[in-house]
Amino acid sequence: MLVGRGRERADMDRVLAGIRAGESRAVLVRGEPGVGKTALLDYLADQAAACQVVRAAGVESEMELAFAGLHQLCGPLLGLRERLPGPHRDALDAAFGLRGESSPDRFFVGLATLGLLSEAADERPLVCIVDDAQWLDEASAQALAFVARRLSMEAVALVFASRDERDSGATHELVLKGLSDEDSRSLLRASIRVPLDARVRDRIVSESRGNPLALLELPRGLEAAELGGDGLAGTAPPLTGRIEGSFLLRFKSLPPAERQQLLLAAAEPLGDATLLRLAADRLGIALDAVRPGAAVELCEFGSRVRFRHPLVRSAIYRAASAEERRVVHRALADVTDPAVDPDRRAWHRAQAATGDDEDVAAELERSADRAKGRGGFAAAAAFLERAADLSPQPAPRAGRALAAAQAKLRAGAPEAALTLLARAEAGPLDELQQARALLLRAQVSFAAGGVVGSDDAAALLLNAAKRFEPLDIHLARETYLDALCAVLFSGPAAGSLRQADVARAALDATRSPEPPRAAGLLLEGLTTQILSGFTAAVPLLRRALIAFDSDDLSQVEGLSWGWLASQVGAAIWEHDLQHAVATRHVQMAREAGALVVLPLPLLQLAGIWLRQGDRAAVAGAHEEIIAAHEATGSKPAPYLALVKAAYQGSEAEFLSIFEESSSQSQARGNAQLGVHWAFAIFYNALGRHHDALAAAQRAYEDPQPIDNSAWMLHELIEAAALSGRPDAGAAAMRQLSERAQASGTDWALGVEARSRALLSGDDSREALHREAIDRLGGPGTRIEHARAYLIYGEWLARMRRTRAAREALGTAHEMFVGMGVEGFANRAADALQKTGVAVARDRSSPTDGLTPREAQIARLAASGLSNQEIGGRLFLSPRTVEYHLHKVFSKLSISSRRQLAAALPET
Template sequence: MLLDRCDEREVLDRLLAVIRAGESRALVVRGELGVGKSALLEYLVSRTSGCRVERVVGVQSELDLAFAGLHQLCLPMLDRAEPLPGPQRDALYAAFGLRVGPAPDRFLVGLAVLGLLAEVARERPLVCVIDDAQWLDTSSVQLLTFVARRLRVESVAVIIAVREPHELDLSGLRELVVGGLPETEARLLLGSALRGRVDERVLDRIVSESRGNPLALMESARSSTVAELDSGLLSVGALPERIEESYLQRVVALPRDTRRLLLLAAAEPIGDPVLLWRAAGLLGLGDRDAAPATQNGLIDIGPVVRFPHPLARSVLYRAASLKERRNSHQALAEVTNPDTDPDRRAWHRAQAAPGPDDEVADELERSAFRARARGCSAAAAAFLEQAAELTVEPSRKAERTVAAAQEKHRAGMTDAAIRLLCLAQAGRLDELQRATTDLLRAQIAFTAHRSSEAPRLLLKAAKRLEPLDAELARETYLEAVSAAMVAGPPADSGGLAEIAEAARAAPLASPPQGAADLLLDAVATRIMDGHAAGMPMTRRALCAFRSPDLPPDEGLRWLWLAGTTAAQVWENETWEALADRHVQLARELGAVVVLPLALTSRIVVHTVLGELPAAASLLKEADEVIEATGSPRMPLAAMLVASWQGRVSAAFRVIDATTAGAVTGSQGVELVTAIWAKALLCNSLTQHEYALSAVDEISHASPIELGLPACGVMVELIEAAALSGQPERAACALGRLTEATRASGTDWALGIEARSRALVSEPEAAEPLYREAIARLGRSRVRGELARAHLLYGEWLRREHRVVDARESLRISHEVFSMIGARAFARRAARELELTGESATRPPRLSPDTDNLLTSQEEQIAGLASAGLTNAEIAARLFVSHRTIEWHLRKVFAKLNITSRRQLRLAPHRFHGSADPQPEEC
């Protein structure tokens, strides 16, 4: 019976009512050891009539086993996995070792678990109860919390009980904090456990010192003698220590063979009674030895072996001698099937090893390979770390330590990776191993911290690798190029020129060259010899990345840099094709960690091409991915989309935050993009002096180092300077821009150059340049820039008093800007039209009927559905279950008064939003 706990029980009762009504909930039950979390979970389970209940209990000894907790939860439900989308189903099976295949992305496994829970809950509400989550393996915790955060309307409850304090990242989940019992209930509980009458002042002291903790109250009553209670000399002490002491007193009073049997049970993590009795038989133990412990309440050997509390298990284990523990693990290793459970067997053998043992270390390494194949880097790292400890030969030991550090890094455990690197470097490393540790430190500096030191560290590692591994050295040079481009000025401490010079001198691994090799040579040539010299090699490299023979792994790794290079040389078609391929590969292969970067690239392409509705829609998807995976936010796309859309307040919020972060950190490319976006926005608002002020910081930067953002800054600088009476400054920027545009020779590049040159030309030369810009940009699909060319030409014609001619260009620019949703530019064109004596035609507004208005998420889902995606495909993109998509689409159909996807596709304008300018923002 639960004493009090009325508020807590009400929370749990409401949770059950909600999931029975068709919604989902996640709840973290948090409290100190012994406060009654498990009792509340039992109360919850007792109220789940009509629901399916699945339970998971964290076991400390399984902290390093791949997906051990997730396996506990999902194994009884795997028969419902077949309806899942193929990639998710394959990832789930691979994670559990049920199917051979490439290592699955952990977030794809998370999506599969989310889909599996939703599938199971179709029959009846599903309640997942997870106790002692602090003892779950890292991979299981990551995926269970991922699933808990993505629950919406599946009739699923996930309740996670965790000890306080804890180190788990459970942010974003609702919490139920469980404290001690109120004084009256605490005294009642204590009184029920005491033997005889006790002085009231002693009772007061016990209640006070225990802070109402139920387990502390019960153990104080159980373990205290009558004399201690009468005298008041007992000490409640620190709670865990007091409870441990109580258990220890009960254990030491047992016969020796009973203690040996209890130790065996404590060392066996899965609570398998068959395994326990087999191991006990090897040690000469039997039923008779279990009786005293069962009578004492220290163990319950039924279908599952259970202890009264996790502390009982740990006390039993620690109270034994090292030799006794090894004997127990040895017995368990001998009875564990090496074919069906090789990893637990390896773990038991490792615990039984009296010292270094290469045979056991090899077995642990094989377990690490299996964990890696299942997409569980955290478990792979733990096996490798233990294998290194048992390895005899020093260089092999160091190699395994470095490999463990690499897996820690992949699992996002940066501090642990650095600790292992320090440990490895203190050992006996050969030159290749030292170069590998340098490379890993540099990669951590780049990917985990975006350190300004990353380009220099990668350059150092690449030079060290040259005589040892030419292929890896060249890959590292390419990583250094990426890091330097991301760092940019002022953070680019490696120097692109220095990296390019070293890369050009590096030997080739072996012919023929792959796409990445070609890209490195092309980038190095452009940096060292200029745009024109590097163009033939650059086009050859980009062609290799567009080839259908490009290996998927190479594409996932380098398509971002290849796309960035295409943008730098003004190849908009190639840039779009590479960005599309990057997103497609990331989705098809389930590379969810890569997906935010791929989506960001595609959003920027959409934006530059003037496809602002598509960019905004994809930006929502990118936000969903980032939120779901905890990936770092990349504001480049958000800044450009908001600035092009003319959403002044939203744009400046992102720009200011990015500028502040980039100045204090090392995100040079983000700083340059923020300046580009700010200048573009100011120019769209005809605030040219502010645009000039924005670009002052980096107007000296080389476009070849910063690529498209720097060229964008140059373009905005030319327009702002020319229209604010500073033609000399505009001409200077034009000279620097021309170096890139002339070398490229594409219609996009030459159209931008012609438009920019027209701004600083005399009237007789300006008009043909404007016409050339319009013609070239009209062939390039860069609609926003084409509309700007019409706008600038129309403004020039009006200033030349050619009002009738001006109207045509201004009318075109206003129509295009309105159509693509460039609000501020549309208003600028409208004002110019009014100065010619013609009013701009306002685009049609949506119906003001609020009953038909969709929420932001409904708009997004409706858009994806109208594009032909299935519910499962939409769910995978938005990191929710397919049942959530079904629920949203039902609401969309009701609001739009339609009954089919066909009707949805026939009316896409209903959910793309209005391009009408918002006065409060423009």
């Protein structure tokens, strides 16, 4: 019976009504121990008639076992995994130890879990209950948070109960507080069968603060006389301690054999009655010894063993002596099958160890490897830390502590990683391990700093790279590349360490006779550009791009530096190579399920499609970037939205996005340059060339080798020429010309010709404008091509060549409208009107009535992808995709996928 809780029960009823209507719900029930969270979850399960119900509960001692909680929840549904796509099924199998292969990424497991729950809900609405979520292992918690964020129309309810605030991904939170005084008295009357003095009753109500478990437990330790009026005198200890004390009083009243049986159950989190009977036999405990424990309501022994409350388990376990705990863990280790559950056996053996034990430490190390293979870096760190504790020799102890520190960082715990790193550095470490320790300290500095680079991190990376040089030249080159990135992208945060310092330090590594891999080639090209100039670097950078587009590229290099290689492609005006590298990087990230990495290459592809004027592809990439960030609980940087808005020319939208991006820009070094570049585009689109010049000059003051500075040059030149200050663009023109000639691509030479036409005398302008139009007509430069027509048409109008001006401006206007580039389209329309041509401004699109997600799903469906493939791309279930498609069909007045291509002309 739930006393009170009318509002909370109504909330649970609404959850059930939602999933019965085909919608999903994700709810976090939060409150202190004993406040009634489990009772409310039981109510939900009891009311879920005609629904499937699956349950799991976090267990404190299970927090070190990756995916233990998720396996509990999904175990009853695993028969449906055959319906999942192969990669998702393989990821789930690997996470649950059903096959030996490593899982590609923990987010892939999340996507597979979403698919599994969706498949189950196709049969009947599904209620997933997760109690004590504060004790879920990290891998399970992350996977379930992923699922909670992506639930939409799957008829799935995912309800967590937790003692504390956490990022569960839930969209609704229900904070469970204590009962009112009136409800507290009602509960006391229903639970206490002897006369209760009013003063004692009020004292219990006051001290329990409405906590239902406290209301039930506090009177248990009182004699009848105390209940009648003499009870609860003196100062009360903390509430949780008093509740545990009540449980312990009953526990300590049991005979030794019964106490040992309950301690055994407390140490075995699975509640496996068969396993417990086997362990009890090892300890010589009779099977009927469990009955008195059940009789005093501490725990129930049936097909599974279940404690009345998690506080019972923790109270019993903590009250035992170290030797008593070791005895039961040893018994559990002896009866745990090493083939079926090697990791749990290793953990029990570790808890049973009385001192140094290399055999157990080695077994824990093997468990750590398996945990890392399943994406359980927190579990791997715990195994390795305990392995270090048990290592009898100093060298293996230090090596395991270092490995534990690396796993802690991968698990997102930089402070814990530093503590373990200090243990490792106490040594002894060999030369390679010392270098890895330096590298780890630099990586922790990055993680803790919250910025792309910092002086400390860059210096530490540089020192680590120097240590790696005589030991592993490839690792040295990769670390130098990381150090260079730390300085390049940190701006003022880099302090006294400059690009040239890192480049000079890396010279010996780049000249090593060992043939460089892709990362080494990229390092060589960038150091050459910094030390010897752009012209000398272009052939080396082009060679690096070819390596990043090779089938020989390793996944580690591709995922780590593919985004950087793609950005280099733009800096040297290599459209085809940049597109190939970015496409390969996106494919690698998708295949690996690397959602943290995926937004970077998608951002590169979006920039390429923006240049091509493919607004449908840009919108699709933008939606996928947002989806990836939502799936990982992070927030996307708004730079793509800012540049898109700059081309659109809507001042209100642009400034709104700028306000959102400004704080991130200040924190992220050269990201501020990108903001200035966006402002230069925005003002040039509006024809406010004085403002565009000021924005471009701010970025021009601090150019970087691999940012948008090359493109900033032609924005500056256009703004300077059209604002009547051609002298302000002279230096930029010299730099642009040098870079364009070194690149030699039509894209580079076309931009150079267009820019030179703006600054040259009238005699040469016609030929330069024509050259720019001819060179920029290739793939990947449609916006630049249209701008070449626009600038040519504006010049023709100034020369009073009206007919030719109308033709050029009309071409520019038509191209801009087709690409959805409203800002420059309006500039072209204004110029056309000055020549006497009226221009229609109504440019509505069939997708205007669709939400961004609906438009993205419609485009993907029109391209031929199935619902399952679309769901995999956008981290949605096929059922949610189908729901959105039905809405698209209704809004576009069509009835099938075959009609989408005609209804969406921009595809």
